[in-house]
Amino acid sequence: MNSFPIIRVITKLLIPYILLFGLYVQFHGDFGPGGGFQAGVIFAAALILYGLVYGLPAVHKVAPPKVIEKLTALGLLVYAGTGLACMLLGGNFLDYDVLNHGILTENHFLPEGQHLGIFLVELGVGITVTAVMTMIFYAFAGRERVTS
Amino acid sequence: MMVLISILTWLLLLSGSFFAVVGGIGIVRLPEFFSRLHGGGITDTLGAGLIIAGLLFQEDLSLVTVKLLMILFFLMVTSPTSCHALARSAMTQGFKPVLEVDTLDSNKN
Amino acid sequence: MDLLLAATETNDLLFNDYALVVTSVAILVTMILALIRAMLGPTVFDRVLALNMFGTKTVLLICVIGFLTKRTDFLDLALLYSLMNFIGMVALLRFSEYGSFREEGAEIGSSAKS
Amino acid sequence: MMDFIVIPILALLAATAVTVARIRNLWAAVMFTGIYSFLSASWMLILDAPDVAFTEAAVGAGITTILMLATLSLTPRRHRKSSRLSSEDFEERPSKSPVFPLLIVTITGCALVYGTFDMPHFGDPNAPIQVYPEPSFVEKSQPDMHGLPNVVTAVLASYRGYDTLGETAVIFTAGIAVLLILRKNTDDQGSSESQSVTGENA
Numbered sequence: 001m002n003s004f005p006i007i008r009v010i011t012k013l014l015i016p017y018i019l020l021f022g023l024y025v026q027f028h029g030d031f032g033p034g035g036g037f038q039a040g041v042i043f044a045a046a047l048i049l050y051g052l053v054y055g056l057p058a059v060h061k062v063a064p065p066k067v068i069e070k071l072t073a074l075g076l077l078v079y080a081g082t083g084l085a086c087m088l089l090g091g092n093f094l095d096y097d098v099l100n101h102g103i104l105t106e107n108h109f110l111p112e113g114q115h116l117g118i119f120l121v122e123l124g125v126g127i128t129v130t131a132v133m134t135m136i137f138y139a140f141a142g143r144e145r146v147t148s
Numbered sequence: 149m150m151v152l153i154s155i156l157t158w159l160l161l162l163s164g165s166f167f168a169v170v171g172g173i174g175i176v177r178l179p180e181f182f183s184r185l186h187g188g189g190i191t192d193t194l195g196a197g198l199i200i201a202g203l204l205f206q207e208d209l210s211l212v213t214v215k216l217l218m219i220l221f222f223l224m225v226t227s228p229t230s231c232h233a234l235a236r237s238a239m240t241q242g243f244k245p246v247l248e249v250d251t252l253d254s255n256k257n
Numbered sequence: 258m259d260l261l262l263a264a265t266e267t268n269d270l271l272f273n274d275y276a277l278v279v280t281s282v283a284i285l286v287t288m289i290l291a292l293i294r295a296m297l298g299p300t301v302f303d304r305v306l307a308l309n310m311f312g313t314k315t316v317l318l319i320c321v322i323g324f325l326t327k328r329t330d331f332l333d334l335a336l337l338y339s340l341m342n343f344i345g346m347v348a349l350l351r352f353s354e355y356g357s358f359r360e361e362g363a364e365i366g367s368s369a370k371s
Numbered sequence: 372m373m374d375f376i377v378i379p380i381l382a383l384l385a386a387t388a389v390t391v392a393r394i395r396n397l398w399a400a401v402m403f404t405g406i407y408s409f410l411s412a413s414w415m416l417i418l419d420a421p422d423v424a425f426t427e428a429a430v431g432a433g434i435t436t437i438l439m440l441a442t443l444s445l446t447p448r449r450h451r452k453s454s455r456l457s458s459e460d461f462e463e464r465p466s467k468s469p470v471f472p473l474l475i476v477t478i479t480g481c482a483l484v485y486g487t488f489d490m491p492h493f494g495d496p497n498a499p500i501q502v503y504p505e506p507s508f509v510e511k512s513q514p515d516m517h518g519l520p521n522v523v524t525a526v527l528a529s530y531r532g533y534d535t536l537g538e539t540a541v542i543f544t545a546g547i548a549v550l551l552i553l554r555k556n557t558d559d560q561g562s563s564e565s566q567s568v569t570g571e572n573a
Binding site for chain 1: 421424425445515520523533535536539540543545546549
């Protein structure tokens, strides 16, 4: 989009707000509408907007494809790891009540077990969705038209 | 005070609705693309701005006000950008504004 | 003046809600008009203009519905809509301009950075 | 009270759906699917499901439009000029007779409608969904979650944690599948920098 200087400037202006809004949706999802899935899509949308306006090499510098590929697995591992941590602490798989931290929870350094578990799980979902959406965009945008 | 706020709300909302509908009629009735941009511009900035300003008076100062101002900011930034980019893209792809009235008739869809 | 004040205070909500109802009807009419242009629209630019206008009107409609039903957490959604509207517009424009997502490096103006 | 909003939105949804089905210009069809997701998200909002509307707005209006455009840009176009600048809508109908597909669609629809006869009636108090969790999730959620107000998040992430884990795994698998199908061969992968410098011609 080199022939659209105004779009380039406005995109530069908007992307921080989109990322901030994504964070808001991610971490406010327990209280209002939203959650990990929506936040992941918003993050991916910000990256895709950057890629659309500034070209694929620029966005590859921000989010290298190799890192993105690893993040897809990392999100799922965070989710499953939360469940595993619950098992190690003596509860059932994904039974967040055992995540209570005694003193830390009572003094409000950490939220309640259920709250903490939901937070971690949503984080995992958010990471996976961001990475998968961005990766699909890379896969589409990196190819050339089939000429017939 | 309540009466004042009520009157202000009505005034802003009604004028916003008026401009929105006028822009909508313009986008359908105007003869060619570059004149239709006028209609789009009116609804997207003036109509939207007035309606959101009217909504601002409905609520006390709170998070809602901040969110409404954010929406107003985004609309005010993105809509003129879209209009400009559309016009520019149309120009670079070979569309020129139709200036003569008689050529307009033959160009009608 | 006192009479007017009393009259508005007793049914103030109802009174202001009528303004919201009128506004939402006006927005719906504008949406219908924009959809008509998107269906007719001889060029792609007419369609994109109509889509952009449609998105803005949806944002406004959600705001008004949120105030009408007294659920102001709908405003998050309106915020998201205005952002997505812009992103969709950029994608459509990019596609109609270059025809592909890959041709950035091959474009003529790539050296003239803004 | 909301009828004056509900009826126009449903009418607009129907009009958009018919247009998407009838229009021949793929580019415009993608655009109309964007309009459709805007409308359906407003409709879900009126049905008091802001979480679903959030997802619909983010995925349907934003990402899906971009991905469909990307797909469109990868497929060969026979009418390159016409699809760019002028519309040939409502032309070039397929020449085959529509009777056979119509018959199949009708039979499938009848079978599906027949299937719904086994479902509990709308709002039936004895339906399984009404009776299964004895105090329902809505009542249980507030004390269980120590005051998290969003029941949808509580159900998704805590009560139905397994389901959401499965869904995340499905997203992961879908991403891997897309990558396997669309990624370039191994010999020119990992050299995206050199490609962008040379500006490979399409």
